[in-house]
Amino acid sequence: xxxxxxxxxxxxxxxxxxxxxxxxxxxxxxxxxxxxxxxxxxxxxxxxxxxxxxxxxxxxxxxxxxxxxxxxxxxxxxxxxxxxxxxxxxxxxxxxxxxxxxxxxxxxxxxxxxxxxxxxxxxxxxxxxxxxxxxxxxxxxxxxxxxxxxxxxxxxxxxxxxxxxxxxxxxxxxxxxxxxxxxxxxxxxxxxxxxxxxxxxxxxxxxxxxxxxxxxxxxxxxxxxxxxxxxxxxxxxxxxxxxxxxxxxxxxxxxxxxxxxxxxxxxxxxxxxxxxxxxxxxxxxxxxxxxxxxxxxxxxxxxxxxxxxxxx
Numbered sequence: 625x626x627x628x629x630x631x632x633x634x635x636x637x638x639x640x641x642x643x644x645x646x647x648x649x650x651x652x653x654x655x656x657x658x659x660x661x662x663x664x665x666x667x668x669x670x671x672x673x674x675x676x677x678x679x680x681x682x683x684x685x686x687x688x689x690x691x692x693x694x695x696x697x698x699x700x701x702x703x704x705x706x707x708x709x710x711x712x713x714x715x716x717x718x719x720x721x722x723x724x725x726x727x728x729x730x731x732x733x734x735x736x737x738x739x740x741x742x743x744x745x746x747x748x749x750x751x752x753x754x755x756x757x758x759x760x761x762x763x764x765x766x767x768x769x770x771x772x773x774x775x776x777x778x779x780x781x782x783x784x785x786x787x788x789x790x791x792x793x794x795x796x797x798x799x800x801x802x803x804x805x806x807x808x809x810x811x812x813x814x815x816x817x818x819x820x821x822x823x824x825x826x827x828x829x830x831x832x833x834x835x836x837x838x839x840x841x842x843x844x845x846x847x848x849x850x851x852x853x854x855x856x857x858x859x860x861x862x863x864x865x866x867x868x869x870x871x872x873x874x875x876x877x878x879x880x881x882x883x884x885x886x887x888x889x890x891x892x893x894x895x896x897x898x899x900x901x902x903x904x905x906x907x908x909x910x911x912x913x914x915x916x917x918x919x920x921x922x923x924x925x926x927x928x929x930x931x932x933x934x935x936x
């Protein structure tokens with residue numbers, strides 16, 4: 625059972641000396657981070673979103689990104705015979721961040737200040753901040769889809785998912801209002817930019833191009849987006865693009881990864897396949913669903929395959 629977390633507003637959080645970034649190190653459980661916002665009551669409420677019993681995978685096939693982005697290794701899959709009537713799988717070069725993934729709290733640190741909660745040395749002890757803590761209870765809550773690709777086209781300024789467009793906190797608010805959905809504490813927010821659909825439209829040469837991972841649309845990396853995430857008490861933020869924020873980044877604006885993961889303990893998922901979910905939500909005129917994910921119980925893990933489902 626997870627106790628209800630009472631938290632201050634973003635502007636009342638303390639700043640980390642030297643970085644000038646607000647942090648929640650003394651507010652949330654250091655191992656759960658923003659998943660502390662999910663408690664039994666919110667999970668029960670989320671279960672009421674299931675009215676059809678229709679489940680939709682939010683995961684890309686493990687080998688779909690070929691080659692994987694950011695120089696990550698290709699997955700090597702072998703099927704071996706271990707007996708006369710038995711076969712097993714063997715995976716080599718498996719990088720959990722080469723496809724639909726969770727960024728755990730060991731993924732990014734706040735420079736010399738350490739990881740979320742101020743933890744400095746993670747090499748000696750696989751216990752603190754490991755993805756196994758998220759796996760223990762799973763990620764179960766009310767999912768909210770903001771179809772930014774659809775909304776932006778409707779308002780006359782369509783997003784090119786590969787162009788590096790910045791999506792602001794005001795955009796998120798406007799999209800939610802247009803969809804008629806109000807965010808609640810503990811929601812799992814899913815943001816569709818259209819990147820997966822754009823990737824699938826590319827030919828093999830374009831998929832292998834060096835600039836594919838250098839430019840893509842996503843969230844603006846400013847304090848306003850961090851404030852939006854925190855003040856809405858989001859349990860997680862999930863996107864369909866490669867790295868949550870837009871690329872290329874602007875050093876003058878900062879890093880959203882740093883603002884959210886080591887500072888606020890935000891659970892982040894990237895490269896989710898939200899296209900089928902978006903079509904069904906549009907067909908049914910709804911934006912909410914039961915979100916379920918079970919991260920890999922890897923002790924000391926930095927990341928995990930997303931293993932995520934939407935249940936309508």
